[in-house]
Amino acid sequence: MIKVAPSLLSADFKNIEREIKRVERCKVDLLHLDVMDGHFVPNITFGPMIVEAINRCTQLPLDVHLMVEAPDSFVESFVKSGADWLTVSYETCRHLHRTINLIKSFKINAGCALNPATPFCLIEPALEELDLLLLMTVNPGFGGQKFIPSVLSKIEEAKRFIQRHKLKTKIEVDGGINPQIAKLVKKAGANILVAGDAVFKSKNYCRTIKALKES
Numbered sequence: 564m565i566k567v568a569p570s571l572l573s574a575d576f577k578n579i580e581r582e583i584k585r586v587e588r589c590k591v592d593l594l595h596l597d598v599m600d601g602h603f604v605p606n607i608t609f610g611p612m613i614v615e616a617i618n619r620c621t622q623l624p625l626d627v628h629l630m631v632e633a634p635d636s637f638v639e640s641f642v643k644s645g646a647d648w649l650t651v652s653y654e655t656c657r658h659l660h661r662t663i664n665l666i667k668s669f670k671i672n673a674g675c676a677l678n679p680a681t682p683f684c685l686i687e688p689a690l691e692e693l694d695l696l697l698l699m700t701v702n703p704g705f706g707g708q709k710f711i712p713s714v715l716s717k718i719e720e721a722k723r724f725i726q727r728h729k730l731k732t733k734i735e736v737d738g739g740i741n742p743q744i745a746k747l748v749k750k751a752g753a754n755i756l757v758a759g760d761a762v763f764k765s766k767n768y769c770r771t772i773k774a775l776k777e778s
């Protein structure tokens with residue numbers, strides 16, 4: 564069964580606890596938290612202090628997506644703030660194995676994200692170390708952008724590689740995912756769908772989440 568991770572970026576931050584409770588009731592699997600530094604991406608969101616506060620509002624596993632330069636120096640503070648899954652952006656890592664090992668030394672799940680223009684082959688040497696491969700389906704930085712269809716073949720390529728090498732790595736997709744697009748990415752091989760606007764800008768969160776799962 565496909566998993567759904569609502570991205571809090573699209574939620575009403577004035578009522579963040581209420582928003583979390585509203586998605587919790589819909590049997591979501593993870594809560595996706597987008598951390599942006601204004602350098603790697605042209606937007607700034609929040610840091611470990613807010614992640615820690617969010618962690619106190621929910622039992623859901625926290626899927627923390629770091630879009631920050633030099634992520635190694637932040638790993639420990641996000642682990643302490645409650646991250647269950649911690650994903651770094653491939654394009655920010657000079658020594659990827661070192662970063663992955665650092666995350667895994669805290670006994671949490673390690674992920675790596677690829678921008679839409681970054682080819683899959685670049686992550687192949689590290690894939691068996693990863694719990695999660697996050698394939699960005701928009702250029703990171705903002706919610707509500709349009710899905711980039713050329714990533715579909717990258718999802719298929721990743722799926723084939725994972726099957727061929729009998730790896731346990733999960734494929735997560737992030738950006739512009741709605742129930743129509745969900746059908747395509749699921750068919751291509753995605754295991755986890757991140758959805759921001761599709762969930763939080765919809766009238767009925769549970770209906771949208773159900774549609775994402777059943778699409």
Ligand code: DX5
Pocket residue numbers: 570571572573595597628701702703704705706707708737738739740757758759760761
């Ligand atoms: C974009 C973020 C996404 C974003 C997705 O940089 O990584 O998680 O919140 O939002 P939607 O689903 O609205 O594209």
Ligand code: ZN
Pocket residue numbers: 570595596597628737757
């Ligand atoms: Zn994200």
